Each structure stands twice: as structure tokens, then as C-alpha cells.
Amino acid sequence: MRLVSAVLGFLLRKVGLVAAVVFSLFLGLLLMSALIPVLQTAEADRDRLTDVTRERAQLEADLAELEDTYAESQRTATESLTRAIDAEIDAGRQKVADQESVVQGRRDEICSRLEKLPEQVSPIGPNPCEDAQQALEAAEEALATFERTLSEAETDAAVLADPTLTDGQKLEQVREDSGLAPAKREIDNKESELAQTRAEEESLQEAQGSWAGRVVDLWARSWRWLLWTALLLVVTPGLLRILSYFVLMPLVTRAHKPIHLAAGSQHEEASLHAAVAERTLVVQLGAGEVLSARSEHVRPVQGKVRSRLLYNWSSPFVSFAAGLYGLSRITGDGNHTSATLATPDDPDSYLMRIDFQDHPGLVMRPKHVVGVIGTPDLTTRWRWGIQSLATWQVRYIMFGGTGSLIVQGTGDVVATNPQGRSTRMDQHLVMGFDSRLIVGVNRTEVFWPYLWGRTPLVDDEFAGSHPLFWQKSSTEGPSNPIARVFDTFYSAFGKLLGF
Secondary structure, rough: OOOHHHHHHHHHHHHHHHHHHHHHHHHHHHHHHHHHHHHHHHHHHHHHHHHHHHHHHHHHHHHHHHHHHHHHHHHHHHHHHHHHHHHHHHHHHHHHHHHHHHHHHHHHHHOOHHHHHHHHHHOOOOOOHHHHHHHHHHHHHHHHHHHHHHHHHHHHHHHHHHOOOOHHHHHHHHOOOOOHHHHOOOHHHHHHHHHHHHHHHHHHHHHHHHOHHHHHHHHHHHHHHHHHHHHHHHHHHHHHHHHHHHHHHHHHHHOOEEEEEEEEEOOOOOEEEEEEEEEEEEEOOOOOOEEEEEEEEEEEEEOOEEEEEEOOOHHHHHHHOOEEEEEEEEEEOOOOOOEEEOOOOOOOOOEEEEEEEEEEEEEHHHHHHHHOOOOOOOEEOOOOOOHHHHOOOOOOEEEEEEEEEEEEEEEEEEEEEEOOEEEEEHHEEEEEEEOOOOEEEEEOOHHHHHHOOOOOOOEEEEOOOOOOEEEEEEEOOOOOOHHHHHEEEEEEEHHHHOO
């Protein structure tokens, strides 16, 4: 039941986190719209721009349809008119030919001068010669009318057959477009509406070019991928943790080869002793003994104190990165020389003294080393392979030979002896270990705390009968986000090199 509750709680937290991110984004938009009226106007303009763009597209479609219909009507009218004029020309030519025959016949009926003489002498009575003349004039007038109308029809036919003119231009020149006037007026109205809509659209587009319009437009274009980003940010870590736990770490555990840094060394008489950790550590120095400690950790001193720039000039980089520079060097004079050490800026810090003699090497992260008694050897060991990939550490720094170390840890410093059994420990709590131990890696055994981010995935695994040193808790680092990013980067790089 507790497992079900834990799973449900985990799922509800993730769903709640997604909802909170989306709600925060939406609340931010509402807040900005409420506090900045310009954004409200820009948001309304953007909505209006969408409507105007849609209206403009509809008007363009309607106008195109009207123009197509009008063009089709013009084409049909042109074809029909062409056929009518062609028929008119044929009929006109026939009429002209027939009328020419009539005129010729009338001319043949005209009286000569001798035939006109009786009518001139006696004007009383019928006058057939005058009637014939009037009939000829009427026939010639009719012929002239037929020829004129034929000429006009041929002119119109030439206009209709001109390939350089459009159907509208042809109809306009032959003055036969009056039947299409309503359609033309509707097209003119649509063009006027379209021009007005385009002007409004251009005005709204210019308004969208302002900073407020860009903010609103940016949100409208980005809220979807912001939502997906929020979902990925929430879900991806869990998926990666599940993949690492059930797929990657089992492969690493089976494939890796544990390291044994002291393998092959001849130190049968080696000894190591760790004292109890204390908040304030008093170091008694015998005649000739030398303590090199971080100056800020040195409190009351009985004896002479000198400065030392670096602990070991043969390893300047390691000494500097470990903080073992600008040291206070205290030498015992045989007259109860002592020095008191305490951490200056961490009230939860504990100090432990570790004495070793003829030792193959005590692996210790230099950041935990506060002071060194004597002159132990400072050496490094490089190890590559899957284990280095899992632990993200390729170099191990060792203090060997004879001497003492003063180390500090947070919460407490504990020396644990596996007593021949396998012992696991969180990596971030391990301060150091005896190089005679066999060190490997293993997957953490608690899945749900790991999935919730409470425990790390990889545990250091120690086997042997020699001590390992660990602290109760680790410092959280800087609270400033930017400083935390840099601290995380440099911590990872330092861990890679064994610091």
C-alpha cells in the first residue's frame, strides 16, 4: 500500500508540476495584459488582423469568381455578337447586291428627253417619267443605307476579330456591353471593399511591428513549444533516471573491473591510525616535526610560525587546487610546541588526524586536506575504463610514506573498516580511502529514493580490511544560480582529476 501511495504521489507531483508551469505561463500573460494596456491593444489588434486577413482572402476569392464570371459572360457575348454580325454582313451583302439590281432596273426605266417632252408641254395628267425618277432616287437611297449598315457591320466584325483586344474592349468599342453593366458594377464594389480591407490589414500589420505587437505575436507563436518544453523538463529527468537505473548501470556493474591502487606494492609493515574527529583539533609537535596547514585554520600557536607558498613545489597544480598554498608552517622545538586548528567559516565542520607509516598511499581528495604533518609523498594514479566513466574520475591523488594528514568533513568524519566484506557508500560523502582496498562501483539498491533525487545512482563499493573515510553530509555550494552553475562545472572537472 505504501508503494502504491508513493507511486501515486510521484505521478501527482509531476502532473501538478506541469499544470503549475502552464498556469504560471498563462498567469504571466494575463498579468502583462492587465498591467500594460498597450499589450491588450496589441492582442486585440492581432485578433482583428486574423479576422481582416480572413476577410481579405474571402473578398479576393469572391472578386476572382466575379471576374471569371464576367470574363465568361464577355466571351459568350463576344462570340454571340460575332455570329450575329457575321450573319448581318452576309444578309447586308445580299441586300446590297439585290438593291444594286433594283437601282439598275430603275435607271433603265428613266425617260429620255424626247419622252419627257409631252409631260413638259402638258403638265396636267399622269407623269410616269417623274415617277420613275423618284423611284430611282428612293432605290439609290436604300442602296446607300444598305451599304452604310454593311460597312458598320464589317467595322464591328473587324473589331471583334482583332486578337490584340480583350473581350471587354471589343464589347466596349462595338457599344454592346450595356447588358453586362450590373456585373461590372458588382465587380467595382468588390474591388472597393477589397481595397478598404487591404488598407486596414496593412495598418494592423504595422501595429504588429511595435514592441507590444511583437510580444503578443511571440507568445502566440511560442506557447505550444513552451508547453512541450515544460513537459520535457518535467518528464525527461525521470525517464533518464529509469533508463540509467534499469539499463545502463546493470551493464556497467557487470562490465567494470574494480581498481586496486596498491596492487604490487611492498609495504607489509604499513600502518594507519585515525583519531576521533573533533570540531577543534589540537596538534602537539615534537622536536623537528613540521605542520603545514591552511593559514585560516590555524588558531592559537605555541612556537614559531612561518609562511610557505606551496606545500609541494614538485606538484604545484595539485597543491594550489587543493588549497595547500599560502600555508602556515609550524616547526616543533621540543618545548611543548602546539597548534590549534578549527574551520573558520563552517560551524558544522569536523577535523580528524590520520597517522600512517611506511604506507603505500592514502587516497584523499585534496579539498578535504587541511594540514600535513611531516613530508609524505604526493603521487597520482590514473585509471581509465568503464568505472572511470561511471564515477567520473580518472585520477587519484595519494599521500604515501610516513606522515600525518589533518582532514575536514561536514557533520562528522568517520573511518569505516569493511572487515573483509563489501561496503557501499554514496560518492559525494566519500573523502578518501586506503589504497589497499579494492574499489568498484555498484548501482544503488533503493530505486524510489533515487528516482525522487534523494540518493545518487552510483555507489562506491569497497572490499578489504582497511579503512575508508567519509563525512556525514556534503555542503550545498553557493545559492546564487550563476555561481552554482560555475561551481557545478568546476566541481565536475575537479572530480575528474581527483580533487
